[in-house]
Amino acid sequence: MRILLIILFSVSVLSAETVRVISRTDGGVSIIYPVKNCDFNKTQKELGFEGRPYKDVDKSLIPTDRKYRNAWKFEKDKIIIDAVKQTEIDNKVAEKTLYERIVAIEQKVNTLEAVK
């Protein structure tokens, strides 16, 4: 039983995939996903984020819902959603939806006028 637990633990550790979460100066978050021969520090420097706060976490801790991806921020070693930016995103979506509805109405009006 002990051996089985050790094997399971080893497999879980080996299968873990670490990514680096970096807090940018604009308050946003960049996440480095390693592929091959990745040096986190070198990559962070190449991305222009040298010296910025970061945390290496397991990939499973990254949110899968990217609806408010641009509102993500790094706080207390966690990725959370900035409420202000979230509202801005919602407003943009609403604005876009409204714009699309107006365009659709305009198209219907144009069609009616053409029929008339």
Next chain:
Amino acid sequence: MKKYILPFLITILLGYFTISYGLFTEEGGTSLATWTEEDAGQTTAGRQFLTPVIFSSSVYLPSTANQISGAGTGSGLDADMLDGTHLSSINTSTASLQTQIDTLEVSTGTLQTDLATEVSDRGLADTAIGVATGTLRTDITALGVSTGSLLTTIQSIQADTTTLQGLIDTLETDTSTLAGLIDQLELDTATLSTSKLNANASFGGDVSGTYDDISVNKAKGVDLDTASWVTDQYLIMKGTYVVTAAAGAGDAILSADQDFTGANTFSGGINVTAISTFTANTSFSGTNTHTGLETFDRIAISSAMGEGTPVANTLYKDNIIKGWISFNGTGVIAINASFNVSSISDNGTGDYTISWDVDFANANYAEAGMCGDDYLSQAAIAAETLRIMAKNDAGTATDNGLITVIAVGSQ
């Protein structure tokens, strides 16, 4: 009356015995001897009797004894000379000894003073000196024990040394024997070396063996094929070979199926017309033609296009795709496949940065990509990274489930 008769008789008897001795001279001094009146003034056997000596209740010296000096010098009765040394010289020696004793006492006093000063200067107490002395004694005792132990050890080492010397002698004998065997092997090897491949060696069947180097130098236009080369069978070249075909009318032709598993060099005009496999670091530095189906593990292209005109359908090191990636940009970023990509960074919605494993020489490389129905734009480019953005028709950044990028340029 009677009381006077007995003393008188005793006096007479004493006088008889007393006068029986007298002084006489002889060589070297005087001595006592029996004496009679007839002997007075006579010389007998070198002795001259001088005078009788009469002893009674008190010593009576005759008148002739008054002729001897006070010290008795010359009388033969000189007491200073009885031990052979004159009193005056003894007195002188005694004074000298007394002086030396006085000097020694002074020196002893000085030494005691110096010792006291030394003890005081060094801050030593009598007890400390006593302890130190005791310690020294203990140390001396321990040294004695150690010396005994060392002696035992030395004796043991001497015994071991004798044993080792015996082993060394045996080894030297064995070494000598081995040296003889090696000499014989070298002779055999030299014989084999000269006999294994002569100028026109040929092999009619499969050949296996290990050769340091084989150099095949053929004349112009002669094919390195089944008939003229080293084998008419399937050839496996596992070593490092140099195949040099002389420039001229024709190229050397490798027309048999070959496996080149060693680090071979083909420096001449070589035609590889058969199905051959090159699995090691093989170098083709000349203008060679491979018309067969050749298999290479990897091919390193060393020539750049340069300023000239490229040869059609020719690989150069700057027309090879140096990196590419396929990934899913939705949810948690997932890489499907890639080449020369060390990481991909998620910067935001539709915003990604590719980091190259082996960087480009500079930022002057070309990239192309697709992302479903959306399009990719280049946000930033550097020798080490490429930042791309996936956007929809409205120009808004958007995540995409399949994004692919390739890059070509100098490294």
